[in-house]
Amino acid sequence: MIEDTKLLVVKDLATTFATAGGPLAAVGGVSFDLGPNETLGIVGESGSGKTVLSRTIMGLQPRSNVTVTGSAILNGFEVVGASERAKRQIWGTEVAMVFQDPMTSLNPVMRIGKQIDESLRVRLGMNRADAKARAIELLELVGIPSPEMRYQVYPGQMSGGMRQRVVIAIALAGSPKLLMADEPTTGLDVTIQAQILNLLDELKDRLKMSVILVTHDLGVVATRTSRIIVMYAGRIVEMGSTRDVFQNHRMPYTRALLESSPKVSNPSHTRLTTIPGRPPNLLKLSDGCSFAPRCAYVTDRCRSQRPELEPGEESGHFFACWNPLPTTRGVRSS
Amino acid sequence: MSELLDEVSLVERPEKNKPLGVLFWICVGWITLNIIGAIFANVLPLQNPLFEDFNAINAGPGLHHLFGTDDLGRDIFARVVYGSRVSIAVGAGSMLIGFGIGAPLGMLAAYRRGRFDAILTAIMYVLLAFPAIIATIAVLSFWAPRSLLKIILVIGLASVPLVYRVIRTATMAIATKDYIIAAKVQGATDGRILVKELLPNIAPIAVSFLLIGIATVITLEGALAFLGLSVNPPTPSWGNMINESRTVMAENPWLVIFPSLALCLFLLGLNFIGDRLRSHFDVTEVKL
Numbered sequence: 001m002i003e004d005t006k007l008l009v010v011k012d013l014a015t016t017f018a019t020a021g022g023p024l025a026a027v028g029g030v031s032f033d034l035g036p037n038e039t040l041g042i043v044g045e046s047g048s049g050k051t052v053l054s055r056t057i058m059g060l061q062p063r064s065n066v067t068v069t070g071s072a073i074l075n076g077f078e079v080v081g082a083s084e085r086a087k088r089q090i091w092g093t094e095v096a097m098v099f100q101d102p103m104t105s106l107n108p109v110m111r112i113g114k115q116i117d118e119s120l121r122v123r124l125g126m127n128r129a130d131a132k133a134r135a136i137e138l139l140e141l142v143g144i145p146s147p148e149m150r151y152q153v154y155p156g157q158m159s160g161g162m163r164q165r166v167v168i169a170i171a172l173a174g175s176p177k178l179l180m181a182d183e184p185t186t187g188l189d190v191t192i193q194a195q196i197l198n199l200l201d202e203l204k205d206r207l208k209m210s211v212i213l214v215t216h217d218l219g220v221v222a223t224r225t226s227r228i229i230v231m232y233a234g235r236i237v238e239m240g241s242t243r244d245v246f247q248n249h250r251m252p253y254t255r256a257l258l259e260s261s262p263k264v265s266n267p268s269h270t271r272l273t274t275i276p277g278r279p280p281n282l283l284k285l286s287d288g289c290s291f292a293p294r295c296a297y298v299t300d301r302c303r304s305q306r307p308e309l310e311p312g313e314e315s316g317h318f319f320a321c322w323n324p325l326p327t328t329r330g331v332r333s334s
Numbered sequence: 335m336s337e338l339l340d341e342v343s344l345v346e347r348p349e350k351n352k353p354l355g356v357l358f359w360i361c362v363g364w365i366t367l368n369i370i371g372a373i374f375a376n377v378l379p380l381q382n383p384l385f386e387d388f389n390a391i392n393a394g395p396g397l398h399h400l401f402g403t404d405d406l407g408r409d410i411f412a413r414v415v416y417g418s419r420v421s422i423a424v425g426a427g428s429m430l431i432g433f434g435i436g437a438p439l440g441m442l443a444a445y446r447r448g449r450f451d452a453i454l455t456a457i458m459y460v461l462l463a464f465p466a467i468i469a470t471i472a473v474l475s476f477w478a479p480r481s482l483l484k485i486i487l488v489i490g491l492a493s494v495p496l497v498y499r500v501i502r503t504a505t506m507a508i509a510t511k512d513y514i515i516a517a518k519v520q521g522a523t524d525g526r527i528l529v530k531e532l533l534p535n536i537a538p539i540a541v542s543f544l545l546i547g548i549a550t551v552i553t554l555e556g557a558l559a560f561l562g563l564s565v566n567p568p569t570p571s572w573g574n575m576i577n578e579s580r581t582v583m584a585e586n587p588w589l590v591i592f593p594s595l596a597l598c599l600f601l602l603g604l605n606f607i608g609d610r611l612r613s614h615f616d617v618t619e620v621k622l
Binding site for chain 1: 512513516517518519520522526530534
């Protein structure tokens, strides 16, 4: 493996919670990697383990009841099993995080300028004046008008979109190499969502960062990611370039997911396709494919044996399915 | 990025805070007056609270003795003002001890959780289950000789579990908020998060509880004084003045009315300020 050129290498990463009902594998053995200046999308339904996966890669876990196995090497630093003290060295400067709800991710009793200053002064050792100048620069960078004035205000005086920009500015303060964006637009109005996504995209190129975009909204990842990981029940079921996943998917779940999102081209009053059944109980996973109970193409083998990720035709395209959908590439190109 | 400028209109003007109200400021004035009186009692033109004027025994309120005199001819006004010293000292001193120990422990437990929290909370709840007044009465009855410092210490320690519980609950509500995790993944140390992020957020709750706590503790001192377990006579305190006047209530009602009134108004003022501050700072997220 060419690990030297990779920013993040995740191998067999599993996060298990000890619950009253037994061990719950929120993430059950996930491997992937991420190159520099790349945007990776992680998609899945609620409860598919995408948020737990992103937090595990960050090294953020509740202090008890959780075991993490496998490895996640971020720019040469093994996150799994690292002490809080060691992780504090990479937090902010190697990896930073943008949260889902900008209403709760800013401290309501601290001026926003001070919230950006904090990490500049504490982590980068800047003095007061330099930190303020840099903070204003960052506010400008994330597209906040009249940043000198905004520097002084409290989060409660800003709208959701503006706050999310501030959250991004805070994340950028330590010039991280990887930006983890966990549902960065879910808490925002639809009109603001596109602005924030464009901003992230633009900053990624300008600052030469990598971005992991965790979302349940396929529209979010469609145009802005280079690669997509589809998760189901804590595992990767399909992984590949954005084009492959959208147009040449082989796993029935990916197709079901794509079909269940509304399209502008649909005639009005079209019923949305839904996936029958519900996501599996992670405490009672069968030995077979987790999607088997809801799959239209299910066979006996699916129920008894779990499919592993297998390479598809295109390089970098993987899927976990015993009965993959026929490839559509040939049909489309003709 | 010009389209972003449209967003300026979405930024809210700083909201004008609702005024705290006239009654609030009257209460603040009253409490301040009491505190000033207590601190400067020996400088103010007051009569000696221990001087026994045998020419005016059980006198009613008048020009010479504003609130009248007690059965030994001592000036009640002077005694009420001097009496506030004990009450205020006990209130402030024991809450200082209670918060000094209870608040850091409560914050730490709520932030760290896990075994540390479980053990500490179990201990505190066991202590809470035992009535504080019985404990203080028991300790003060046997720990002779009584002094103001001992009373403050005992009441202060007895208030630790209460403070711990309030602060821990308040911190827990904040500790899981995203901005705490955000500070953490920006590389902030635990100490920094506790002091810079958590403390300012629980401060409004802590301050209101502090004021109400002072009021409660002053009542407790009154109860102890009534049982003769506070400072020794002839040092006046509101509690022991009420206690001593019990026997002469029929002949000289002023003797019981004035210290009771002083105690009552002081507590009412504190409670009102605490309550008003709590509702004032009760920041339910600004509606956008």
